[in-house]
Each structure stands twice: as C-alpha cells, then as structure tokens.
Amino acid sequence: MNNQPKPIVPGEPVYVQIFIPCFIDQLFPRVGFNMVKVLQKAGCIVNYNANQTCCGQPAFNAGFRGEAKDVCSKFIKDFSGTDYIVAPSASCVGFVRNYYSKLFDNSSVHNEVKDLNNRLFEFSEFLINVLGVDDFGAVLNAHATYHDSCAALRECGIKQEPRKLLAKVAGLQLTEMNDVETCCGFGGTFAVKFEPISIAMADQKVTNAANTNAGIIISTDMSCLMHIDGYMKGKETNMQVMHLADVLASGW
Template identity: 75%
Template sequence: MNVQIFVPCFIDQLYPAVAFNMVKVLEKAGCTVQYNGNQTCCGQPAFNAGFHNEAKDVCSKFLKDFEGAEYIVAPSASCVGFVRNYYQQLFNNSSVHNEVRQLADRTYELSEFLIKVVGIDDIGAILEGKATYHDSCAGLREVGIKKEPRQLLSKVKGLELVEMNDVETCCGFGGTFAVKFEPISIAMGDQKITNAGNTEAEYLISTDMSCLMHLDGCSKYKGSKLKLMHLADVLANGW
C-alpha cells in the first residue's frame, strides 16, 4: 500500500518528531511511505483568517503536490478536516471540482487510516501508565473520529485509558481564536487541564498537535505534571 504523507506546517517547524514517528508507524503497518518535499501548507491558516483568495492559491499547490497519490495520510485531524470539508467550497463549480472531491476521499488522519484502510489496531507499542484522551474539535466534528484513536490506545501494552469529564468540549485553541479571544481561550484550556488532571492520568493524548501545543502551555502555567503526547508518538513508543 503506497502512502503519501502530508506534514502540516507547524509540525514541520515545531514538532518534526511527530512526523518521523508517523512514518515509523505506517512502515510498521506495512505501508510504503513517500514524502514530497515540495509540500507546504494545506491553506487552513489563511482561510480561517479570512484570506480566501490567498488560501485558494495554497490549496491549488496542495492539489498539485498530491496529484496521483493513492492515499494521503496526515498526523492532524484539523488539516484533514479542512481538505475534506472546505476545499470543495473554495473550488465549487471550478475545473478541478471533481479532482477536489476525489482528493477528499483519499485523505486520511493517521488513526482512521490505520483502522479503516489498513485494518490494524495493534502496532506493538508499549507505554506504562495512565492516560486520558482529548477529542479535538476537528477530529470529532469534521472528520468523525472518536473510536479509532481509542481502539489503537487500548492495544498499547501497559497503558490504562481513562475518560475525563466533558471530553468532547473544545480545548480553547481554535487557531486564531486563541489570539482574538485570549481570555476565553485560556479559560477553556484551564478547564480541560483540570478535567484531565482529575483523572489522575500521567499522559494527555490527542491526534492534533495544535490542541496539545495550547494545552501544554496551559498545563505548564498551572504547574501540572501532565505529559502531553501525540498519538503517533505513543504508537511509535517501545519498539
């Protein structure tokens, strides 16, 4: 199975280990992984900021970079949700409308790709301790992911998964929302860290580094000892 990976811009710049671990996991699952070094961004930051014409230019490049890819896999439900749900809006009634629809069908977040396409839920990962999982808004509402990451985590040897209160509530990041509405964003992040801490978990895991980046800041401010980990980092651990 040939897979083209998409590495979101902030992971490329700030958390490259997540991308390397995604490759490690995909190869362990039997996939042949390819990386197009010309790739940049999916266009979501510009779109969310209201710069739709500029976003369309970035999205056009994404279309060209991943033309012909059998599967496109990303360690970000946020980026996958944007490609699936907003590219069709940007390119509606255009010459690439059908190409965009096909692109949406070939683009997957890591956990749903492993469960739904590859059909594997045990990578052989090991992580001792108790963890709780954060449903990102994009993962839950735009991509429809809920059971997939939990199924993968349930097979991690030594890991006990516990659910926090209000698990489906937003963490408060929301991209530019965290900048435009900082007090609200901080309060939401603080509540999420409180709920995660109340489970007595050692680890807070999610599919989105954007959420984890925000929550890590909130956690450190509160003096919490929670360790925040991307799902790919967990799945690549212990082997």
C-alpha cells in the same frame, strides 16, 4: 464526515504520501517521524513530497479567501496521483475535506478535489478504517487520558479509532475525563483573538484531565496539545502531552 476510501487490493503494496502540517514540521517533527515509523511497520510504502507547504487553513480562517485558494491550489497539485494521503492532524484533514469543495465548487479542479478527498485520511482513521490494523506492539507503562479534538470529532467523525489503537498499547491505562468532547480553547487564531476565553477553556480541559489522575494527555492533534501544554507549563502542572503517533511508536 467520513469519506469513502479507495479499496486496498490484496497482495498489492499500499503507497502513502504523507502530509506534514506546518506546526508539525516546525515544532514537533518527531510526530511526523513516528507516523512514518508506524505506517512502515504496517507495511506501507511511504513517500514525502518535499515541495509541499500548507493546506491553506490559517489564511482561510483569517478571512483571506483569495490567498487561501492559491495555497490550496498548490496542495492539490502537490498531492495529485493515486496514492493515499495521510496526515497526523485531523485539523488539516478536516479543512481539506470540508472546505476545498466549497472553494473550488464548479471549477476546473472540482473532480480533482473530489478524488483528493477520497484519498486523504487522518492517521488513526487510516490505520483502523483503511488498513484494518490496530496493534503495533507498542508499550507505554503510563496512566493517560484522551482529548477529542474538535476537528477530529466534528469535522472528520473520528471518535473510536484512536481509542481502539490505544486499547492495544501494552501497559497503558486510559481513563476518560469529564466533558471529553468539550473544546480545549485553541481554535487556531481564536486563541489569539479571544485570549481570555481561550485560557478559560484550557483551564477547564486541564482540570478535567487532572481529575482522572492521569500523567499524560493524548490526542490526534498536536495543535490542541500545544495549547494545553502551554497552559499547563504556565500553571506548573505535572502532566505531559503525547500525540497518538508517539504513543504507537513507543516501546519498539
């Protein structure tokens, strides 16, 4: 589901608040830094609220609605204002966009949630659909394939945006894998609760990726890539994973 962005006023600065998901903060901070690097090259004035924590998705998905609502309430306060909010994770964006309205329906913050949704974007959709910029002068001499995360594809309606950006990366050859829209098997707590199924799905995804002869798997979601990478390391597969932000920040 694509939201309706507030319009950019020509000649005025574009202010962006970045939301850094828990696993990016703890495990893959370079993705956050590279996202900032690209946003700044696009001319955005980027700010980071150090008080931010989680979007609430882990607690919500585990069935702890009350605890999730407390965390979500903090998120709403942390990202109040008028700035755009950009995150390197369609999973987190999709959760806020699709479930906050249900958690806070008919509440005192209903309108705040509605406004939040109109300002919140996944990284690639912000670059393409809001800024209208697809070329950052990135260079990556590699053969890659792309993984559509379930959250990006099904919860945010993101399909062509990352591909438009990757098409402008000099030296990058992109080959689509079979069953590209099939889940990688992560699903957050799904991978823990249903480990055998999760591993089988990862195996299918990696097999399809390997059949393209690509050396890199790219995605909008580091959560998917973390799962895929963990499986590949266990199988001693030579492919690597890269977040879209890392690709766009390459070579300059």
